[in-house]
Amino acid sequence: MNELKLELKEKIIEQLNLEEFTVTDIDDDDALFGDGLGLDSIDALELIVMLDKDYGIQLTDPKEGKEVFQSITVLANYIAEHRTK
Amino acid sequence: MKGCYIHSAVSISAQDSFDAKSFDFKILENTVEKATAIHPNYRDFIPPAASRRMATGVKMGVTAAKRALQLANLEQPDAIITGSGMGCIEDTEKFLNSIIANNEEFLTPTPFIQSTHNTVGAQIALGLKCKAYNNTFVHGSLSFESALIDAKQLFQENEAQNILVGGVEELGKEFVDYVLMMETSSNQGIKVPFGEGASFFVLSSEPKLGAVNIHDIETISLASENDIIERMKVFLSNNNLTSEKVDAIIFGNNGDSFDSYYNNLASTLFEENTQLQYKNISGEFYTVSAFGLFMATKILEEQKIPSAMLIKNSFKKPLKNILLYNQFKGRNHSFMLISK
Known part of the structure; x- marks a missing residue:
């Protein structure tokens, strides 16, 4: 699980061009949106594409996305449970 | 005929032109095929949250435009007019390559959103919260001149008093190599390196001492x-x-x-x-x-x-x-x- 969390942090920093961040700056339970990392709706689209492309998970319900993207811990748990690749 | 006075001029180029202190510019080596711009510290001009999605051309354009406004002591222009022959080619290449690499699936929005020619003009306006006239001219090697002509016409029609006008181009990573291949295959081709840069001007219909x-x-x-x-x-x-x-x-x-x-x-x-x-x-x-x-x-x-x-x-x-x-x-x- 820790490996997956580290992998997610690296992917988020790279794909969302978070130039100011390193993996150590992101705590597992930090909020990804709002006051935490400060991601926005375009980032949400990027994350949805990443889930589909890298883990074979298709999010179709916007409410589901809101829950899944709460934090690295929640996202990692969801991926571990639903991944098809 | 109304005047068209240059109240400030700023350029990011292959020379150290942004501060333009020394004015001692060097000839580019002909052996270099691509002359990248000398970039200023963009963090001084663009917040990190905004700059993380910006490609080279957008950063150059927004920074040159902001500096030009500062030098002219102008907060809000009456119009923003930009010229760009290739637009945001860096993100265009990224987006098109992603279509091919992922078999038209898994396309992310950022490069697509930023790949249009008017991204620079739009980002300048967003940064300034400027809702004035905003136009981008894409006329090949007459793109900047077309922007200038538009500005002069706005002055002539009394539609504006201060206008931000600029030209932007970024090298990109792939398309330029194909152009270079064609140019170098003939001894009649372009001999200077291919370059990039952003030059912005605050133009005014009002004269200023020494302008x-x-x-x-x-x-x-x-x-x-x-x-x-x-x-x-x-x-x-x-x-x-x-x-x-x-x-x-x-x-x-x-x-x-x-x-x-x-x-x-x-x-x-x-x-x-x-x-x-x-x-x-x-x-x-x-x-x-x-x-x-x-x-x-x-x-x-x-x-x-x-x-x-x-x-x-x-x-x-x-x-x-x-x-x-x-x-x-x-x-x-x-x-x-x-x-x-």
């Missing part, structure tokens, strides 16, 4: 070398000038076979004039004439000419006016006349 005035601009799509001589005579006559009264002429030589257009003018109408060039220090790109105008403005302001720009004949002070002539591959000719 350079853009008197006139003319663009011609297609013309023979002899047509250009005739059109130049008419252009000068329309501005109550003869070639002898032009203090310096700046040509857009890039080393290709179409330099004959410049050589023809240089050996006929302007044989005795101070002859200058600039693409040997900036590289060639669609909106490089904006860098040419930046250099011409600085030359009039400083009354100095970088030695790298001199082709023929020394110059006498005071330099009161400068004529610029540019063309690309025998098409898209432009004349610009500025004076101080």
